[in-house]
Amino acid sequence: MQSETDVLVVGGGVTGTAIARELSRYRLDVVLVEKAPDVCTGTSKANTALIHAGFNADPEKQKGRLNVRGNELYHERIQHELDVPIEWRGALVVATDESERPKLEELLEKGQRNGVDGLEILEREALLEKEPHLSDDAVAALWAPTAGIVNPFELTVGFANNAVENGASVELEAEVTDITETDDGFTVETAKGEIDAEIVINAAGLYSDEVSAMVGIDDFEITPRRGEYYLYDKQFEIDIDTTIFPVPTEVTKGIVVTPTDENNLLIGPNAQEIDDKRDKATTRQGLDKVLEGAKKTVPDLTKQDVIKEFAGLRPAIKETGDFRIQIEEEVPGFINAAGIQSPGLASAPATAELVVDLVEELTGDLEEDPTFDPNYSGPPKVRHMSHKERAALIEEDPRYGQIICRCETVTEGEIRDAINQPVPAQTVNAIKRRVRPGAGRCQGGFCGPRVIEILSEELDVPMTEIKLEEEGSELLTDEIKQPLLEKSREGSEVNADD
């Protein structure tokens, strides 16, 4: 790891990687450090994957302003630059009772004030035509065509890889353990060694309060707020085209029903404050609430055809309920990008833009790097190709002819590409995030052993060292026969002592 940099970004979630990429646009030395073996392993990997339109954004709050600007940036730039699935499916806020109608009018006005384009109220008939599976109780809905869905894994990986292509470095398994102020910046201690940085940007998500406290800024606390989800099989018979929200109440935003970029239906999240930042366990109660809540707008949903249940943690600052993106005046050179809960994903490009402005404020002037290339492409998505396109590709590179994951038809070529990206996939989940083996209905039953084998080959380590995600998540414990050999060796030692 290099020992000096201009800017150090702590945290490889969507916010940190978006910041690193935006900084790589300038003549700056940028290092991003991430504690896990991959980017996108915290809040960014388990959320609703929405680019909110911004009709419900509060312009008084940072998160409200960044949501609206973020949505613009996805439309104007990100979707064209990064090879990442983004679809403008639009969102509906569905009133299932006449008493909810005033709330729709209120959201419409608020959205128009926020500058959100294309908002309109749809009446029952038009609504059911758009989404035939909606509840019979649906009376009207707010339609927001600029809302989108994005693949959060590919987005984060795309930001990170593009940053590296433009000269930034991403250091994985480099947890920050301490930060000391020096005359001209900071010395940051990480699991991979010390690094001196003039500017430190804290985008450590759930742990941003702890990182901030390392420089003495401890006036905020991150409360993990758990949200649980059900994900359905692609072949699930209920086809939903847009993102469906119930009308929000004072108490809850309600359960969202939305397609993902791969056309799996996703429902969730509930919201529960918990203590443990590592506790991503789902609960019976929580999951039942999610299904019950989703049925408010789409009553035909059942647990049938669920292929995955999961929980994500949102890093909320309870006191303000807002993001905290600012230069900490008491510690010049330290920028917090903390408390990034929802709509953090929708805001990410705008957050990055704002943080760069803050860096410019600190450094005086930022010089653009003329070699910066905003365009990034990942491995070919063979599953989306026509038979003819696929045939032509395999003729050039036969690795794309060998299918490893049957459910998602992922090829060996794509898996090896993922391992050899600028930010390499080194775990089974890292590969799944990038190219999807194991993301289908069998959840890795068939391809799991093959993926482990390919990782072991490419990384040149034994299969028993291959991890699912973080340290300690090794998938296989031993070569067979080894416990038996040890047993018989122990046995003979005992005999020798006799």
Next chain:
Amino acid sequence: MTETITITCIRCPVGCDIDLEVEDGEILSMEGAGCIQGEDYAREEYRNPTRVLPTTVRVKGGVLPYVPVKTAEPIPKGELEAAVEELATVEVEAPIELGDVIVEDIRGTGVAIVATRDLPAAEEEPVAAD
């Protein structure tokens, strides 16, 4: 001393529970068997329970790292664990054919360990001729 032992018959799907009254290794009486075969099974299972052992043995240079094997005949049940331990030390070389004897006499039972499939050698890079 007389004691009662229950043996579940596995000769057919009915799975009769057969109660044996035994004393000093002798069967005094038997109850619960639905057929003669069941009685035979219970007698054998009481006197000398035997099992076919299926497992795998390490292979060098094969298309797979292990070859499935089994005991050619059932062996005493009490020998199963010791037999797999002994087999853990065995390594054979590909190619292997179904029925090949891997170990001639496992644990002194007089029973051979045989391969249960063909296992071709992995294709290697051609070696330059001398």
Next chain:
Amino acid sequence: MTESRQAVTGDLDAMRREEHDLVVVGGGPAGLGAAQAAYDEGVDDIVILERDFELGGILQQCVHPGFGLEYFEEELTGPEYAQQFIENVAERGVDIRLDTMVLEVTHDRTVYAVNDEDGVTEIDAEKVILAMGCRERTRDALDIPGSRPAGIFTAGTAQRLINMEGKLPGEKAVILGSGDVGLIMARHMHLEGAEVEAVLEIMPYTGGITRNVVQCLEDFDIPLRTQQTITEIHGNDRVEGVTVQEVDEDFEPIPGTEYEIECDTILLSVGLIPENELSIDAGVELHSVTGGPIVDETRETNVEDIYACGNVLHVHDVVDWVTEESMIAGRSAARSLQDRVETREEPIEIESTEKLRYVVPDRISTVDPDREEIPLYMRVHAPMEEVFVTLSSGGEQLARTFERRAEPGEMITLNVDSETLAELPEPRLELDVVQREEA
């Protein structure tokens, strides 16, 4: 016979194009049996498309004995059973493509297959036999809450890891589900030096055969706990334990019965699901209970000239039945190719009592002079003792079979002979299950 392997390659269109009489999707026991029977019936332009590096399917990882008692009248291990059929198709010169995945089967029988040597091949097939087998139900299909650590495997994946890759998935395991694969994996894990803490079964009875309970669990003092299930999984990175609860008659966990088991591995043996993704895309109609295609007695689906057999059709308990069924499919496809069967003007619908979970086939729609009898396969819903399974039509009993003990896990076969079918009072067959004393 049509000419095979008419390869067309070029820069603009790299896709190969071929025509074949019969394309078999899947080279496990079902695909092998179907191909062999079709060949023996006189079809020699047959291609088997297999996604693995060798033929034999799941049998290759089932190294334990218990196969072949019906078909070979001798007890074989899975690989031994497979090898017989692999040799048979090789001798017959069947065209075998390994490492080849079928991407799509269209309703007009164009099959798209891919591998790294030929790229994409478009095959125009006269007949297609679907023999893709099944996959295992996962943790998520069971809806078990908790964390998502490493160490949760389906029993079949663990079986492949141990028997084919030579890797141990864990050292201390709890097995959920007492189906045969779960029981067999309990023994295997134990013999490989791992500890098996318990096998849990939500039903009041085991899902496996008695022999496996005795030889895989009792032999090694591994406890089988019925009417219990895992209600939560613990551990952030690797499994650290599970919460187990007793369940009531509706399979709902009983509050207050919770206890924890420490373990680093969970093996799931909780059911198999036919792999019908290709079938659905081809327009094949599926059965709501079996999850496999609705077929007639030749195993032809609602899509003309597309057949299905083996575990893709319904999950079988014994491979011998897969072989028997796949031979029906292979033979029927061949006879149909040779115009040896006639379609009935009105198919005979097969209906069954609620006591039966399902019956295959769903209808009888052909007349085949070479066929003496038609076997009907069925399963009961719950264990029953001393029953007759009866077949009648228009109130007239045509056949019956006695079952001393009928279990959901064991398929019941009832044969109907062709003569009987020729003189039915009405084009309907009714299956019922009655107690012996009532009959």
